[in-house]
Amino acid sequence: MRVLLATWGSRGDVQPLLGLAVALRELGAEARVCAPPDEEFAELLARVDVPLVPLGPTVRSVTAGTKPPTAQDAARLAAELVAAAFDTLGPAAQGCDALLANGMMAAAGARGAADEVSIPYVYACYHLRGLPPQGELSPQDETDKARWEQGRKATELYGTALDNHRAAIGLPPVDDLRDHVYTGRPWLAADATLCPARDRTDIDVVQTGAWVLPDERPLPQELEAFLDAGEPPVYVGFGSMAPHAPKGIARAAIEASRAQGRRVLLARGWAELAPIDDADDCLVVGEVNQQALFPRVAAVVHHGGAGTTTTTARAGAPQVVVPLIGDQPWWAARVAELGIGVAHEGPPPTVDSLSAALTTALAPQTRTRARAVADTMRTDGATVAAHLLLDMAGRKTRP
Structure with missing residues (x-):
């Protein structure tokens, strides 16, 4: 057939x-x-x-x-x-x-x-x-x-x-x-x-x-070494949102994560996100196995696409959703409603606004709730x- x-x-x-x-x-x-x-x-x-x-x-x-x-x-x-x-x-x-x-x-x-x-x-x-x-x-x-x-x-x-x-x-x-x-x-x-x-x-x-789509690929050695070198980092990625990614999102996300005492994994994506300095607390990655990666991060900052939202939820990782277009505002609201993360809507993200969102996302109760929801997903x-x-x-x- x-x-x-x-x-x-x-x-x-x-x-x-x-x-x-x-x-x-x-x-x-x-x-x-x-x-x-x-x-x-x-x-x-x-x-x-x-x-x-x-x-x-x-x-x-x-x-x-x-x-x-x-x-x-x-x-x-x-x-x-x-x-x-x-x-x-x-x-x-x-x-x-x-x-x-x-x-x-x-x-x-x-x-x-x-x-x-x-x-x-x-x-x-x-x-x-x-x-x-x-x-x-x-x-x-x-x-x-x-x-x-x-x-x-x-x-x-x-x-x-x-x-x-x-x-x-x-x-x-x-x-x-x-x-x-x-x-x-x-x-x-x-x-x-x-x-x-x-x-x-x-x-x-x-x-x-x-x-x-099941993904059995191992993570790159450089990424494995970065994950093993310290506490779980914050992952930041906007997928294929090249023309829509908020201006200055890489700087805002990196500085907000640092304000929370967290390292950063920056997904290059179609928006070509790049680090803001040479500090060793930030690593840029290309296309990787998110199913293997997301259970090992502290939180995921993303645009709210259906696939990324689902992958993050299945991993039991808290999320900060910065919706841009289409169905993304709905997913952001749903993440907040379920208590598994934060919806960052409204004006473009700043260091202060993202830091506040991460404060909630990184709270122990958010992680506990995210893991509980992950257990219900088929x-x-x-x-x-x-x-x-x-x-x-x-x-x-x-x-």
Whole structure:
């Protein structure tokens, strides 16, 4: 049995699909992954021996600019991604028994590819903010209403391009793009403790649990030596948030950690974070095994992506979340609500504000709570999803 998995986005969008691909392989199925052709993602897929089908432009080429994209840029990218999805996913779906997509940027074309070859299609997301509202929002949901109105306008960018490509392969136009893409029963690939589906009673959600890609790589020798040389350090990283990382975040985080008597692990990432001096209490690392590293740090300061939040929580490490875009403010609020860390929202971080946040995160009660929450988290989300997907593919039915 063969399954096609598709996404276009950052590493946080790609890596969970690899967790699912590995779980499918363990059940005897073959998984193809369509993802952006960034070198980092190609290396990630090669590491687990999953073939990459390149989809669209590289993410770095889109996010490398120093200015936010204009409306014209967004419209151009939407049309480009829909065209790339039809050109790539249609042929890739031939011979497949099911197609699962994540994110509007890939899923708009993915649904058409599934329709073209008449195979089951599933939309999956990694957080509640990735699910559409159903029915009328209540008055207290003004923030959600504004957000979804913004989302509605964004999805309209895909509508015309999508219908043109569907017509070219003999498919009818789409009446409601969001219903078409998200379907009536989307999947939520998030841990039920961190992100409970019960919070969305307005929509029928299948919660599988988070799709975690197991990582058995050893830590680099230099990092091992640094960890062994003193008390657990504070880890600071902002992943692929290159154009969005707060200005001066490296200096603020290093000085705030030092104010707490802590050493610092600085993750270079796409933001190219760098040390502020030659002191030996700060080490810069590249891409490393966070599953092995985070249980050994004092706290994790990060942007609040679904993957980093989940990895930190599973490790039982306190966290300070500095949300920037998208679903990150929701994850920050959830971390604070659970008592496993601090949400640093509002103005850009300063030494004083980060030091105050770390005071709470490094408190013994926060560590105790983080470990207690870690004990409640399941690790079989990818396997659960793989069984569901193969069952659906075998029956050739919609979810």
